[in-house]
Amino acid sequence: MSSEHVVLKIQSGPHAGRSFTFSQPDSLLLGRSSRAHVRIDGDQHISRNHCLIEVRPPKCHIVDLDSANGTYVNEERVTDRWLNDGDTIRGGETQIAVHLANGIIASQQSPPAELGATRVMTAVSQPEQIAKFLLDCEVGRGSMGVVYKAKHLVTGQVVALKLLSSDKCVNEKMMQVFMREAEILQKLSHKRIIRCLDTGADDGRLYIAMEFVDAIDLDDVLKPLSLKKRTHVVLGLMRQILDGLAYAHGQDLVHRDIKPGNLLVAKDNGRLNARLADFGLAKNFADAGLSQISSEHEIKGTLSYIAPEQIVNCRFAKPTADIFSVGATMYTLISGKSIYNLSDHETPIATILNNGPVPLRERAPDVSRSVSKVVDKALAADTADRFKSAEQMRRAIEKLLQ
Ligand SMILES: Nc1ncnc2c1ncn2[C@@H]1O[C@H](COP(=O)(O)OP(=O)(O)OP(=O)(O)O)[C@@H](O)[C@H]1O
Numbered sequence: 444m445s446s447e448h449v450v451l452k453i454q455s456g457p458h459a460g461r462s463f464t465f466s467q468p469d470s471l472l473l474g475r476s477s478r479a480h481v482r483i484d485g486d487q488h489i490s491r492n493h494c495l496i497e498v499r500p501p502k503c504h505i506v507d508l509d510s511a512n513g514t515y516v517n518e519e520r521v522t523d524r525w526l527n528d529g530d531t532i533r534g535g536e537t538q539i540a541v542h543l544a545n546g547i548i549a550s551q552q553s554p555p556a557e558l559g560a561t562r563v564m565t566a567v568s569q570p571e572q573i574a575k576f577l578l579d580c581e582v583g584r585g586s587m588g589v590v591y592k593a594k595h596l597v598t599g600q601v602v603a604l605k606l607l608s609s610d611k612c613v614n615e616k617m618m619q620v621f622m623r624e625a626e627i628l629q630k631l632s633h634k635r636i637i638r639c640l641d642t643g644a645d646d647g648r649l650y651i652a653m654e655f656v657d658a659i660d661l662d663d664v665l666k667p668l669s670l671k672k673r674t675h676v677v678l679g680l681m682r683q684i685l686d687g688l689a690y691a692h693g694q695d696l697v698h699r700d701i702k703p704g705n706l707l708v709a710k711d712n713g714r715l716n717a718r719l720a721d722f723g724l725a726k727n728f729a730d731a732g733l734s735q736i737s738s739e740h741e742i743k744g745t746l747s748y749i750a751p752e753q754i755v756n757c758r759f760a761k762p763t764a765d766i767f768s769v770g771a772t773m774y775t776l777i778s779g780k781s782i783y784n785l786s787d788h789e790t791p792i793a794t795i796l797n798n799g800p801v802p803l804r805e806r807a808p809d810v811s812r813s814v815s816k817v818v819d820k821a822l823a824a825d826t827a828d829r830f831k832s833a834e835q836m837r838r839a840i841e842k843l844l845q
């Protein structure tokens with residue numbers, strides 16, 4: 444087993460004696476709901492979705508899901524907290540002891556030294572060259588880092604180069620996992636998918652070179668349109684995206700992070716051309732141990748596009764989760780609103796798990812029934828009620844466009 448691991452040992456309550464050992468990123472949902480990994484029946488102090496423990500060995504984080512009777516760490520009621528070695532979690536009668544390997548303190552940001560070859564990144568404010576790429580200008584920023592327009596020094600090919608932010612520590616093991624996964628993605632070749640061209644590290648900073656798209660701001664295009672026209676444009680874009688998705692799913696690859704920000708749209712001869720960016724990147728990050736924890740996700744609003752089963756199980760990567768994300772993207776592009784009624788008084792994950800999406804026609808009553816039916820089907824809580832495949836959803840959209 445890896446030297447970085449987390450052990451959660453249930454000490455009391457109906458599951459006393461069970462123990463969970465994690466050496467990879469994972470999550471554990473406690474509650475009475477059928478989704479829960481630790482399903483606790485017969486304890487009226489436990490809510491349906493009580494709390495979510497997220498593990499990123501050797502770190503561990505807990506979020507209370509607005510439970511009626513509270514989640515406690517060392518008998519102190521918490522809403523959201525990083526856990527330390529030796530902490531005790533309690534919900535109702537269930538007590539869980541937290542063991543972080545080697546007594547590492549959760550809030551430490553650097554991986555342990557024994558993993559070797561760990562390089563803490565030095566901030567490079569404006570690098571000019573990364574590996575064999577000459578940087579031209581910054582094109583955007585996301586949660587993982589900065590994206591530059593760049594040129595290959597030898598071939599002159601123009602690329603988009605995503606440079607992992609300097610506060611992320613990457614060790615050799617993470618790098619190997621990441622590169623191995625990226626190699627698989629480099630084989631994806633479809634006109635609706637931004638090609639991953641190269642990945643590597645320069646001075647310990649991970650970079651990903653991909654095809655460059657001179658993308659337009661989708662909001663600028665959609666906002667001035669009438670609802671009817673906007674819906675029509677969005678349907679056309681989704682048809683394109685689902686075409687790429689069906690191809691990738693056919694290769695057993697899931698995107699895991701479909702959202703408006705990962706839709707790059709270019710205007711070619713007056714026509715909108717959509718392509719999916721960052722294919723599989725979120726999964727690669729999770730596998731390499733670099734992924735975010737949901738509390739950080741919440742700030743960025745990314746949670747609104749992730750299937751609920753993927754939120755409670757960060758290793759979940761099934762095509763039906765991508766279908767949900769396409770539905771959420773479509774919903775937001777049409778209505779301009781999040782699929783959830785998120786309020787300041789509730790923890791977003793709790794609202795998501797407890798209430799689910801607001802039906803599209805409640806948000807935008809003028810959207811036609813046939814369109815809302817497709818969107819709401821993609822967003823069904825039960826994966827069995829969603830479209831069975833990207834191709835099936837694409838065909839449903841095709842019909843709407845006729
Ligand atoms: N291949 C590309 N070609 C051109 N521009 C790109 C490319 N990839 C990303 N960008 C630009 O860089 C911006 C930031 O992208 P990035 O993937 O880092 O963040 P994001 O997808 O918006 O959010 P998150 O980090 O939460 O996934 C994008 O919004 C887009 O404008």
Ligand SMILES: [Mg+2]
Binds near residue numbers: 704
């Ligand atoms: Mg992106």
